[in-house]
Amino acid sequence: DQEARADIIIKKDHDGNPVKLGWITLPSFYADMDSHKKSTTKDVLALLKRLKKEKIGGLVIDLRRNGGGSLEEAIALTGLFFKSGPVVQTKGANERVVISTDPDPGIAYDGPLVVLTSRQSASASEIFAAALQDYGRAVIVGDKSTFGKGTVQTILEIGRFTSLLGTRSQDDGALKLTIQKFYRVAGGSTQLHGVASDIVLPTLTDLPEFGESALKNALPYDEVPPAKYTKWSDSHSLFADELKARSAARAAADPEFHYVMEDLERLRKKLDENRISLNEDVRRQEVDEQKARKEARSKERLARHEEEPSIYRVTLETIDAPKLELIMYPGKIAEAKSKGGMKVAPEAAPDADDDLDADSALGDGDDSKAAAIDPERDETLNILSDLVQLSAGPKTASTAR
DSSP states (O other), rough: OOOOEEEEEEOTTTTTOEEEEEEEEOOOOOTTEEEEOOOOHHHHHHHHHHHTTTTTEEEEEOOOTTTBBBBHHHHHTTSSSSEEEEEEEETTTOOEEEEEOOOOOSSOSSSOOEEOOOOOTTHHHHHHHHHHHHHOSSEESSSBBBOOOHHHHEEEETTHHGGGTTTOOOOGGGEEEEEEEEEEETSBBBTTOOOSSSSSOOOTTTTTTSSSSSSTTTOOOOBBOOOOOOOGGGOOOOOOHHHHHHHHHHHHOOHHHHHHHHHHHHHHHHHHHHHOOHHHHHHHHHHHHHHHHHHHHHHHHOOOOOOEHHHHHHHHSTTOOOOOEEEEOTTTHHHHHTTOOOOOOSSHHHHHTTSOHHHHTTTTTTTTTEEEEEEHHHHHHHHHHHHHHHSSOOOTTTTOO
């Protein structure tokens, strides 16, 4: 399912008080080019209206698996979160810089905002995240950086040229040509560098082998003059230093992030060795070690008594429904643990994910209705909760920036 969807999450904040947060998952920047009826921006705007009706205190935009899409939708969606201004710059072979601007002075949502990214966030996702970061509108959380695809391509049908020779055929094929590069409003390109996170969380997707910089003959990073724009953070603090310090302390004490780091170290070793043993005894030993590791982690998880949030799902079909579907509630993960049916997000420890077969673990791509272990999601909610709390209170010398 590639449509935007939302969740309403009720959890406890830094001081133990209940806080209501919104979460919008955006798989791609989609648009119906023919009928102009399907639009990422229209769908997100509709979801935002319901979330605002539910009086959320803050919002997360999840772009972790968003590989891009429509440039026009990325520009329009960015404009929902600040007043009109430049969103992205492009430059082609003629060296002329073109600034694309959001013309709508309206703001659909002006509350605390976090954008969650990963190495899989690319192209249009990077334009969206980069603009909100440059404006100081949102805190960027996730992998060290996004994919780093800052180029524009076009499709050139070879038949356009072979027809001059009278030999045009549908089998002539096509060429994909790079014609432009993207640049942030601050001037830097998203090419190779991507969008660096303000707060980095440990994940298994954060590998240097994955991204534009790992590809052969990738175009280099460069810069253009910055566009003229007014930073949102000039009048609204993001409390970046305080958020980063709080998050680092939680992550250091979180057993799930410890699992991720352990698995990342093993994965790093496998990639460096670049070989797999075909010796049966060695393979059996590896299987036994993996089984023992999974069993140990399962016991550790069962021993924990953490309170889950209440999560209500909002889809485009249920956006006006008086009663929303409850997909998570305090005690649901404990129930799943006791039945052996909990799911682990792809970014979390893969050994736990192996407890399930691929079909049951991944389902139809929407595994969030089941009890899931996703430390990155949980910590992102903690960061947003902190941002909501800090934004509501007086700025002090230790938190204001």
